[in-house]
Amino acid sequence: MSGVVGFLYRLEWANPYTDPPGGMPRVMAEIFLKSENGEGARIPQMMMELHEPGCGFCVSVRAIRPPKKGFTPEALASVRQKRLRRRLEKKYPLFADQMFDEAINERPAYFLEGKSEHDEGKRRVLQLYMEEYERLKGIEGQLIVYGSERDCFASLAMTNK
Numbered sequence: 001m002s003g004v005v006g007f008l009y010r011l012e013w014a015n016p017y018t019d020p021p022g023g024m025p026r027v028m029a030e031i032f033l034k035s036e037n038g039e040g041a042r043i044p045q046m047m048m049e050l051h052e053p054g055c056g057f058c059v060s061v062r063a064i065r066p067p068k069k070g071f072t073p074e075a076l077a078s079v080r081q082k083r084l085r086r087r088l089e090k091k092y093p094l095f096a097d098q099m100f101d102e103a104i105n106e107r108p109a110y111f112l113e114g115k116s117e118h119d120e121g122k123r124r125v126l127q128l129y130m131e132e133y134e135r136l137k138g139i140e141g142q143l144i145v146y147g148s149e150r151d152c153f154a155s156l157a158m159t160n161k
Contacts, residue, residue, distance in 0.1 A: 029050050030144050
């Protein structure tokens with residue numbers, strides 16, 4: 001796995017359609033471990049000690065990659081124009097210039113300024129990922145427990161009744 005910085009191991013509620021019993025958190029514990037060569041290590045022993053099979057929680061693993069930088073609006077506009085011209089010249093070689101001008105006149109913000117109606121959503125998603133990435137770098141190697149070990153065993157007892 002190229003580009004992988006590390007792996008996030010979580011003890012989390014296994015069923016996405018139900019909530020954990022007794023108001024317990026969906027994520028019981030987590031630990032982020034860096035990876036030297038992009039390969040995942042075995043599940044940490046301290047995470048396995050918290051896990052009790054059958055209690056409704058599972059150990060999940062997620063590869064963490066560094067956030068993408070993205071294009072500047074000017075670079076994005078340039079790429080969009082080049083792609084449009086290439087597409088039009090391939091499909092309509094005789095009318096490519098005329099159709100190129102029409103497309104740019106129809107959507108000048110998209111092709112000249114590098115803006116679209118989805119930009120704000122993309123920016124927000126990237127910002128959330130950056131925040132999560134920084135948070136994980138700050139807790140590297142630390143086991144964070146959000147619920148107590150007894151909570152897991154209590155949920156097992158409640159579901160078996």
